[in-house]
Amino acid sequence: MREAASAHKGEPLGPEARPMFDAMFAATPAAADVRVEPATVGGISGFWLRPANARADARMLYIHGGGYVLGSAQAVTHFAGQIAARVGVDAFVPDYRLAPEHPFPAAIDDAVAAYHGMVAEGAERIVVVGDSAGGGLTLSLLSILASDSTKGTVQPLGAAVMSPWTDLALTGESYETRAEADPIFTRGVLQGFADMYLQGQDPMNPKVSPLHARLDDLPPVRIDVGDNEVLLADSVRYADRARAAGVDITLSVWKGMAHVFQSSLGQFLAAERSVNAISDFLRQRLDAQAADGAAPSTPIQGA
Numbered sequence: 001m002r003e004a005a006s007a008h009k010g011e012p013l014g015p016e017a018r019p020m021f022d023a024m025f026a027a028t029p030a031a032a033d034v035r036v037e038p039a040t041v042g043g044i045s046g047f048w049l050r051p052a053n054a055r056a057d058a059r060m061l062y063i064h065g066g067g068y069v070l071g072s073a074q075a076v077t078h079f080a081g082q083i084a085a086r087v088g089v090d091a092f093v094p095d096y097r098l099a100p101e102h103p104f105p106a107a108i109d110d111a112v113a114a115y116h117g118m119v120a121e122g123a124e125r126i127v128v129v130g131d132s133a134g135g136g137l138t139l140s141l142l143s144i145l146a147s148d149s150t151k152g153t154v155q156p157l158g159a160a161v162m163s164p165w166t167d168l169a170l171t172g173e174s175y176e177t178r179a180e181a182d183p184i185f186t187r188g189v190l191q192g193f194a195d196m197y198l199q200g201q202d203p204m205n206p207k208v209s210p211l212h213a214r215l216d217d218l219p220p221v222r223i224d225v226g227d228n229e230v231l232l233a234d235s236v237r238y239a240d241r242a243r244a245a246g247v248d249i250t251l252s253v254w255k256g257m258a259h260v261f262q263s264s265l266g267q268f269l270a271a272e273r274s275v276n277a278i279s280d281f282l283r284q285r286l287d288a289q290a291a292d293g294a295a296p297s298t299p300i301q302g303a
Contacts (some may be wrong), residue, residue, distance in 0.1 A: 009184065022075035024070070025071070026074075027083075029078065036049055047096040049077060049092075058089050059091070062129045063137045080093050089282075094110060108137055124154055125157055128280070162262050163260045166235070167211040170187060183282055224252045224262065
């Protein structure tokens with residue numbers, strides 16, 4: 001993998017790279033017995049992933065990565081479906097708007113709309129998953145929802161993020177300490193993504209960079225990140241801040257692994273182990289909430 005990636009490391013990535021990026025994620029093996037259905041939730045188009053063994057009382061929101069410029073709901077259905085099947089839950093993957101055509105706050109607005117749409121359809125027990133920029137969107141979403149908790153907003157029961165991009169100001173020390181070890185990204189590539197997404201807006205805005213958001217009252221969070229990626233510090237610093245705020249947070253750093261290595265199921269043993277650990281965490285969150293004696297959910301429209 002390193003040999004194949006090294007030839008293209010540091011090359012700028014813009015909208016023209018979308019087909020290549022989608023093909024890479026689409027290569028993840030599909031899980032057995034997961035039905036893929038085009039849908040619109042909260043006004044946001046995307047796909048429902050419906051495992052044959054899905055429990056009727058819960059839902060998952062999966063937010064894809066791609067630096068806010070690349071990626072699509074359709075391309076990530078195989079990967080998200082692997083997690084949905086392991087958790088045993090229906091998952092919605094929104095096709096949020098991408099930069100530079102749609103700069104901030106389009107992506108986070110769409111993520112919030114999709115979540116509220118799931119609630120409007122009757123979902124009361126929800127977990128959220130995201131990778132890379134989608135991991136950043138997931139963590140921003142948690143803070144936004146927590147700030148609305150006094151309004152009776154249904155809160156996620158837990159969230160799992162893989163290699164989340166939490167600081168679009170690019171201030172993490174791992175841009176220097178992991179510059180050589182990272183086989184995929186450079187600071188310059190990520191700066192290009194940030195510029196296309198922000199288009200002059202403040203990278204310290206907490207809705208842009210969840211590292212700078214209020215982290216009070218968040219649900220339990222699991223972070224999985226590779227030790228050999230320039231975004232390592234984005235995970236470590238977020239975990240430190242969340243822990244200081246009283247969040248139940250698990251940080252798992254995988255030795256020798258690169259950015260969102262989990263999508264390489266069937267190639268890396270660590271990918272299988274990480275995806276299984278993430279799925280166990282999410283399933284435990286759903287089971288723990290059920291054991292707390294919560295009232296059963298109302299039927300979900302279209303289920």
